[in-house]
Amino acid sequence: MKDRWSELARLARAGRKASEQVPEMPFGFADSVMRRWALAGRESPVEAWVPLLRPALGLAFATAFLCVLLQVRTQSETPPNLLVETENLIRLAVLE
């Protein structure tokens, strides 16, 4: 099978070399980058908080989970509510 892509790539490499010039930095390029960099830094203040926010979010989830767990355990261990029982007894007495 004729490898035409390799042949094309070989010729294209010659084309690249022919059109390749020594790149020169345009005037004002560095200043423009510095301006954009300063602007990008100011535009995203949230990014500075990301390293702190990630563990904080994890901690918040862990705390919420622990609270729910403790709540469930506390509910299952609570002795019968005396007030409710007394109310039920009174109702039964009144009905009789």
Next chain:
Amino acid sequence: MAEIFDKAWLQRVRENDPEASQELISELFPLVIKIVRGHLPRRMDPEDLAQIVFIKIFQKIEQYHGDAPFPHWVSRIAVNTCLNELRSEKARPELRWADLGEEQAQALERVLDRSSAASIDQDVATRDLADRLLETLPARDRLILTLLDLEERSVADVAEMTGSPEPVVKVRAFRARRKLRKEMERLERTGRK
């Protein structure tokens, strides 16, 4: 170039020293613009993309720990920035003979007839044709094949620049070449007069 990138100088850049930052830009501009020009998406200005690369370098410079030479690290950022930009443009599903300019069509004729290019202009047209064929590939395959076949970089270099393991680079290149060969055969079959 490499000797100026010492630890003290990098520290000055990290501390936002304007002089050191300007120096970084002017020293690395030839390297960055060369990579950007080699992997430029359609309708994007190379200088604009180079600026994006430099901003990323400044954003990530805290993550540079000196494991690789600084220019290699910069090359990797430049390549990945280009890859992200290439991903945002759709790959052309297929190239038709009618899509080619006159010079590109002649360049394809030359390749199909196995005649060698005669002038610099014809070589440039051949390069443009190669770029147009590469545009039919997905962004990562296009990047890998450009680095391997047009810039003649080694598989190890490409693996380092793209962050892909060497076997992955080889497999992707193999498949991409096969696709391009089929594309050229299809062009010859359907479009040649």
